[in-house]
Amino acid sequence: MSTHPAQPGTIFSPDLAARFDRLVTLYPVKRSALVPMLLYAQDEIGYVSDAVVAEAAARLGITELDVRNVVSYYSLLRTKPAGKYHVQVCTNISCMLRGGNEILEHCKKKLGIPNKGVTPDGVFSLEEVECIGACSWAPAAQVNYAFHENLTPESMDQVLADYRAKAQNGSQKGGGK
Amino acid sequence: MATLATHPDCVPLVSYRFGKGATNIDKYIELQGYESARKALELGPDAIIAEMKTSNLRGRGGAGFPTGLKWSFVPRQAPKPKYVLVNGDESEPGTCKDRLIFEYDPHAVIEGVIIAALAIQAKMGFIYLRGEYRYLIEIMEKAVADAYAKGFLGKKIFGSDFDLDVVVQTGAGAYEVGEESALMESLEGKRGIPRIRPPFPAVVGLYGGPTIINNAETIATVPHIFRIGAGEYAKLGTERNGGTRLFCLSGHLERPGVYELPMGYNLKKMIYEVGGGIPNGKKLKAVVPGGSSTPVLLPEEIDIGMDFDQVGKAGSMLGSGGVVVLDETACMVEFALRTMKFYQHESCGWCIPCREGTDWLKKSLTRLHAGGGADKDIDNIRYLAENMLGRTFCPLGDAAAMPTIAFVKKFRKEFEDHLEGRGCPYHRTAEPEPALV
């Protein structure tokens, strides 16, 4: 996803590499930087690739196995690419009571993919998630990190259409957010 | 939009600066910001802790432990550095309040950390936010940078001899990491597997040093206690339950939202007046009073004050402040199943009663809900849940078992109605799950 050329010795953009250089100095123990490092790396690369694992291990002086053990624990970290827009629909209790399951089903139909699927063009992926902290504004979803709340099937359509348009504009201009 | 909701009975104390532009540090200062930290600096550790005890503030993370008492457990002299750790993992279903604090008053969290650090003489604090709250990481990091720039953090804060560093940390998706010992593991760059206790974090915590861990709302409340005075704060609530609380009303309500109300506020009033009652003329069926792990209450059980003691007496818990309201159209078996699916998904797998128990309960509830259950399944569900209670390595097992027992006990008839191929009388379609083997 990065449009920056990588610096020698790192797979990350100069900004992110600099951020990581600083991150490891903040803690009494370097390894504390691991979880944030993996998440920020995923944000840039799209997923926790083998190269991300290798560089994180090297930066923190731990083994790749140590890193993989941590990756497998946290639900936001993924080892395969997701869509450009990762649609995460909450179906936990507060959302369920207000139509969260219906929103999820609607997304499956609209996008033509099952839970955890990716659209063939790579624009969308879909995931049923646990409570995202939007219970009082249920039903809710997150697309990447943006919250979308008080959803109805109609407003969800609009949300998806907006991202679809963004993806098209983005590819015409050759990338970007 | 995630904003604070209001009602004439609301008491804006923790939310006093919400919507007033207080993410800007100068605005925050204009609104009495960082005055409490300066006061605390003059008071010193003993007087700070005494004030905290007077305030009757109890932890807003779920267990309701008295905050002043917790702080007093930290040894004065310790061979290792001490830490303050703010728990912003906020993942208990039904709970969405810490999010508003980080968004609208990030400096209150920082100021709370300063006061806590002064109380135990810690030189470092961490503010841990769940990974999903990415936009809040940015807000918090900016607030921390601004506080450094003003000399409120870093070397010799406020021109004193006291040094304090604060780091904002992100998680990456895990409910269990909200459990305090798993939180420390995560912050140390590991899987969120809980630690055995004792020793308690106040003695051996983060990096082996004495650590106080508090919920984000607890910490953000601290500066307000020093702003209005501990006695005044205590008086806002009930006996042994000081102050106010951000209650998250959700589910079948006319006006769901996060409302700041005094501790001890009547639950029935909260539902019918503050939350506007049940929409479409439907009848109330059940209330989960404090997040998904708290036992469900029946309509005849809700004429109670919402403080830790009164809800405890009613057989449930005040928990995390998430009030989930169900009307007569809700299927309790489906609700119990969705709750269990969550705990099964979030179980860290470390201990057998929780790992296996949540899995079996989920399977049994799935079968029952789909109409494939047998008579004995209902008793088995209760038996299994009762045998998990108190036998798991950390409280997540209890959090899964307690609500389950209450669902079966209080809605047994509804479970029976699903039996013998009758399926869900509420005509819900459940996703087909693999059959029990």
Ligand SMILES: Cc1cc2nc3c(=O)[nH]c(=O)nc-3n(C[C@H](O)[C@H](O)[C@H](O)COP(=O)(O)O)c2cc1C
């Ligand atoms: C499974 C589990 C999840 C928890 N999640 C959270 C959480 O997300 N936020 C929180 O503040 N406390 C959470 N807690 C409670 C913490 O362990 C701890 O008691 C709390 O952060 C202490 O802060 P307080 O005294 O201010 O309430 C959780 C506990 C358990 C057992």
Ligand code: SF4
């Ligand atoms: S109770 Fe559950 S979450 Fe806690 S240690 Fe055991 S398996 Fe892990």
Ligand code: FES
């Ligand atoms: S239950 Fe869906 S956001 Fe909390």
